[in-house]
Amino acid sequence: MKILYLFRLFYRELKTQEKRITLTIVALAWGTFSIVVLLSFGEGLNRQMMKSLHGLGEGICIVYGGQTSKPYKGLGKGRVIRLQEDDVELLKRRISGIGLISPENDRYRNNMTYGRKSLSERVIGVYPPFEDLRGYFPQRNGRFINDLDIKNKKRVVFLGTELKKRLFGEEEAVGKRILINRIPFLVIGVMMEKMQNSMYSGPDVDKAAIPFSTFQTIYGDKYLNRLIYKPKDISQSEIVKNDVYKLLSQKYKFDPTDKQALNFWDMIEEEKIMRNIFLGIEIFMGIIGGLTLVVAGVGVANIMYVSGKRRTKEIGIKMALGAKKRHVLLQFISEALIIAIIGGTAGLLLSFIVVELFKVLPLEGDAADILAHPVMSLKIMLLTAIILGVVGFLAGVFPARRAASSNPVEALRYE
Amino acid sequence: MIKMKKINKIYGTGASKVEALKNIDLEVKENEFVGLIGPSGSGKSTLMNIIGCLDVPSSGEYYFGGESVENFNHNQLAEIRNEKIGFVFQNFNLLPYATAYENVEIPMIFMGVKAKKRKSMALELLDSVGLAARATHKPGELSGGEMQRVALARALANNPSLILADEPTGNLDTKSGDEILAIFENLWKQGHTLVVITHNPNISARAQRIVKLIDGTIENNGK
Ligand SMILES: Nc1ncnc2c1ncn2[C@@H]1O[C@H](COP(=O)(O)OP(=O)(O)OP(=O)(O)O)[C@@H](O)[C@H]1O
Ligand SMILES: [Mg+2]
Numbered sequence: 001m002k003i004l005y006l007f008r009l010f011y012r013e014l015k016t017q018e019k020r021i022t023l024t025i026v027a028l029a030w031g032t033f034s035i036v037v038l039l040s041f042g043e044g045l046n047r048q049m050m051k052s053l054h055g056l057g058e059g060i061c062i063v064y065g066g067q068t069s070k071p072y073k074g075l076g077k078g079r080v081i082r083l084q085e086d087d088v089e090l091l092k093r094r095i096s097g098i099g100l101i102s103p104e105n106d107r108y109r110n111n112m113t114y115g116r117k118s119l120s121e122r123v124i125g126v127y128p129p130f131e132d133l134r135g136y137f138p139q140r141n142g143r144f145i146n147d148l149d150i151k152n153k154k155r156v157v158f159l160g161t162e163l164k165k166r167l168f169g170e171e172e173a174v175g176k177r178i179l180i181n182r183i184p185f186l187v188i189g190v191m192m193e194k195m196q197n198s199m200y201s202g203p204d205v206d207k208a209a210i211p212f213s214t215f216q217t218i219y220g221d222k223y224l225n226r227l228i229y230k231p232k233d234i235s236q237s238e239i240v241k242n243d244v245y246k247l248l249s250q251k252y253k254f255d256p257t258d259k260q261a262l263n264f265w266d267m268i269e270e271e272k273i274m275r276n277i278f279l280g281i282e283i284f285m286g287i288i289g290g291l292t293l294v295v296a297g298v299g300v301a302n303i304m305y306v307s308g309k310r311r312t313k314e315i316g317i318k319m320a321l322g323a324k325k326r327h328v329l330l331q332f333i334s335e336a337l338i339i340a341i342i343g344g345t346a347g348l349l350l351s352f353i354v355v356e357l358f359k360v361l362p363l364e365g366d367a368a369d370i371l372a373h374p375v376m377s378l379k380i381m382l383l384t385a386i387i388l389g390v391v392g393f394l395a396g397v398f399p400a401r402r403a404a405s406s407n408p409v410e411a412l413r414y415e
Numbered sequence: 416m417i418k419m420k421k422i423n424k425i426y427g428t429g430a431s432k433v434e435a436l437k438n439i440d441l442e443v444k445e446n447e448f449v450g451l452i453g454p455s456g457s458g459k460s461t462l463m464n465i466i467g468c469l470d471v472p473s474s475g476e477y478y479f480g481g482e483s484v485e486n487f488n489h490n491q492l493a494e495i496r497n498e499k500i501g502f503v504f505q506n507f508n509l510l511p512y513a514t515a516y517e518n519v520e521i522p523m524i525f526m527g528v529k530a531k532k533r534k535s536m537a538l539e540l541l542d543s544v545g546l547a548a549r550a551t552h553k554p555g556e557l558s559g560g561e562m563q564r565v566a567l568a569r570a571l572a573n574n575p576s577l578i579l580a581d582e583p584t585g586n587l588d589t590k591s592g593d594e595i596l597a598i599f600e601n602l603w604k605q606g607h608t609l610v611v612i613t614h615n616p617n618i619s620a621r622a623q624r625i626v627k628l629i630d631g632t633i634e635n636n637g638k
């Protein structure tokens with residue numbers, strides 16, 4: 001009953017003081033909206049960047065051969081060190097910290113034919129763990145290379161997303177046969193779309209992967225182009241890296257302190273740096289969001305304060321007619337509360353709509369990567385709405401409280 | 416009804432200090448009709464505000480219904496204003512965004528009168544001052560005399576024993592002034608106590624007693 005009465009009062013105020021109340025609600029909604037949208041897109045961008053960083057593989061380490069720069073046990077410096085396939089077995093057996101490991105060899109400009117279409121493309125030969133190491137995940141109806149393919153030297157191929165499109169267009173590829181350098185291969189899978197912003201020898205979506213054993217029967221490489229592993233525990237990566245270095249230095253007889261005998265590309269290191277950059281961006285967004293919040297807060301507080309102040313005379317009249325402090329406060333508190341709730345909700349709703357709209361917008365290319373994946377944080381949404389609501393509420397109630405505590409004549413004199 | 420002893424009211428300090436009221440002794444009995452006159456700035460409104468418990472004196476004693484006002488807290492003063500006093504302001508003080516009957520309802524809201532009853536009583540009061548036809552008009556749509564009558568109807572809302580009016584005919588022509596005067600006489604007959612600030616000789620002629628203020632002091636106490 002009481003609540004209903006307050007709403008009736010508010011409705012009457014709304015009718016009569018439409019402009020003031022609408023303005024306050026709009027200010028509140030806009031403040032909430034700008035902050036939530038700003039932070040949503042910031043967070044979305046951040047996650048997008050993190051994801052594409054992982055496009056090459058999360059926490060992996062890539063090992064290349066090198067050239068010795070120090071003499072060791074009677075051997076001169078300048079010796080070329082090259083990795084071999086049996087290194088994979090050796091490392092897996094001797095270093096327990098290694099989780100996944102695979103060799104990778106590649107060839108450029110292979111003739112690839114399907115039907116009448118003939119292209120010149122890249123082929124890599126790998127082990128099955130390559131799928132997880134490098135994020136070569138198949139689309140629903142396909143699979144990646146497995147142990148049986150390796151064992152039987154099967155002529156099967158896993159196609160990168162873009163390569164498949166070039167070769168097959170929209171047509172289904174899995175189960176079809178293609179010719180690679182005139183040798184028939186069965187397509188067993190097509191890669192899921194992925195974003196990748198760090199790479200070597202071109203984007204993964206342009207490559208075709210075949211079993212390492214099959215690759216060797218065709219090309220017969222003596223050495224590995226590179227070797228990829230991932231530690232079981234990423235926090236132990238430094239130790240594993242040292243173990244790998246030591247083990248290979250024994251096998252290839254070079255000084256374990258010789259930094260140039262092998263080359264490492266350590267994504268873990270890279271990620272640490274990127275994480276700091278992301279942290280920097282997040283702090284920056286936080287500061288901008290905070291400043292926007294302050295600006296919005298000041299705006300809302302100002303409107304509420306001025307309108308609260310403007311109504312001093314009204315308060316004086318009511319007090320002269322017998323309103324007690326609590327009558328005045330109850331009216332102002334409920335009004336400020338209703339305004340805060342409507343404004344905050346409207347702002348949240350508006351940001352929600354805009355964010356959802358961007359998600360379905362048909363954006364292409366880089367703009368899509370940056371804009372099309374905003375992430376709304378419930379915490380930020382509620383925090384923003386609550387802070388603005390409370391600020392507006394206090395700013396609205398404060399002058400009313402003052403007026404209600406003074407003599408009616410003082411309030412009445414206010415024009 | 417009310418009794419004042421050595422009431423002083425001082426506004427401001429230092430160079431801008433104004434002694435609006437000096438050593439006022441005043442008594443108003445039940446069902447008296449007192450006219451308060453005096454030149455502009457003599458302190459009439461100031462005195463009226465203190466009588467109406469809208470303001471407090473700087474010093475002196477004020478008894479309302481036998482009780483010292485000093486002993487009342489904020490809420491008790493509000494109750495007195497609400498139940499015992501009807502105030503007609505010099506400048507009406509109507510709420511601009513509320514209709515005539517909504518303005519009349521205000522004192523009843525704080526009294527706790529139910530909405531339905533409130534509205535019918537407000538309409539009745541407006542009718543008694545001859546404004547039934549203007550009930551749903553806002554103050555901006557009313558003439559000065561009509562606003563004055565709305566203010567009067569509002570002052571009567573909780574049937575207060577003491578009615579205070581600050582220049583109720585100040586802005587009105589003779590005819591409207593006479594109408595207001597008739598209402599006052601009627602109220603007086605019904606047993607209300609009236610204190611009316613006025614420059615209108617018709618009203619002061621009808622008052623039982625005239626109190627004349629000059630420079631914050633009472634010059635003449637009694638007719
Ligand atoms: N809030 C205030 N601050 C300072 N001085 C004031 C204040 N209110 C009134 N005064 C002064 O007190 C004196 C009495 O004022 P008051 O309003 O009581 O006069 P009045 O008799 O009602 O005059 P009028 O007939 O013009 O309405 C005046 O000199 C006025 O300037
Ligand atoms: Mg005056």
